[in-house]
Amino acid sequence: MMMMMMMMMMMMMMMMMMMMMINIEGFKYHIDVQ
Known part of the structure; x- marks a missing residue:
């Protein structure tokens, strides 16, 4: 049980x-495009 949780x-x-x-x-791509 514990292993499954981990x-x-x-x-x-x-x-x-x-x-x-x-x-x-x-986000980087979006900035580059603008």
Whole structure:
């Protein structure tokens, strides 16, 4: 049970990091385009 919770937390953190990275890239691109 504890292991499953840890795994879920890790997955969520990874997904959040990926989304943040994508958002930053998109933001940079948006600034460059203007």
